[in-house]
Amino acid sequence: MQRVTGLLALAALVVPLISSGCTDDGGDQTTRPAPEDPDGPPDRSGGSVVTGPGGGGVDDDPSDTGLDGTSGDAGDAGTPSVQATFAFEDILGEQLSGASVVYRGESTTLDDQNEGAVSLRRRSSFDVRFKRDQFFDHRIMGRAGGMDFRYVVPVLSRSSAREAFNATPVTLDEQQGILAVNIRTPELDPLVGAQAILDSPHDQPITIGTNGTSEPDNMINSNEQAIVAFPNVDTVDDINLTIEPPNNETCRRYPDEDADDSIRVEAGTVTVVTYVCSGV
Secondary structure, three states: OOOHHHHHHHHHHHHHHOOOEEEOOOEEEOOOOOOOOOOOOOOOOEEEEOOOOHHHHHHHHOOOOOOOOOOOOOOOOOOOOOEEEEEEOOOOOOOOOOOEEEEEEEEEEOOOEEEEEEEEEOOOOEEEEEEOOOEEEEEEEOOOOOOOEEEEEOEEEEHHHHHHHHHHOOOOOOOOOOEEEEEEEEOOOOOOOOHHHHHHHHHHHHHHEEOOEOOOOOOOOOOOOOOOOOEOOOEOOOEEEEOOOOOHHHHHHHOOOOOOEOOOOOEEEEEEEEEEOOOO
């Protein structure tokens, strides 16, 4: 009887210890609720946070740069964006009525100044298209920076391109592409004396005068537009350009200097890239 009473007393001591979460090593295994986050639970809905000037937002697809002219997240709610004004100049000075600028599948008709504005995702690559009947499609490539910008684009109709390349023994092959290289000052004027050198197979490049005449050359001369045009460029591999300024200026891709210098042209299309050179 004394033994039973002793066992009951021992059980009375053990049960409260188990209920309180104590262990034989003195640790405490009691489960307690985690403290609440004053900012609320983290967002686990997917997407990466876009940071940079102007605040942040959620980038639904970081790999989506709009490089096909039909995609990208520019203008979406919460995504930082910049406004790009594209000013198109026909090399023969013609009015470009009925022309449009296309980005992400959305078309904007040019105004009376041959300009069209689009919203681009900040600090991302872009591929904007110029379209007009009887003209080559023009593909403007670059990388948007952190500020609004203006981009001057010389454009070629099919007839004016054939006329321009008559200065050379070149026959345009629409299975290849045309690369139009703009080389400008910080004021977006032509940089006289600048040369463009292309490392990919191509035919004789030309420069185009302000009166529309052309010369077989890869250097911009006085009274010429800011364009060096390379015909029949290989469309298979990425190409690389070298810009040689006249007075040891520093030349950078426009509008954002961090753009990749690798470029790929498309068949039957004029691909446009711009470099701005300065002494700074």
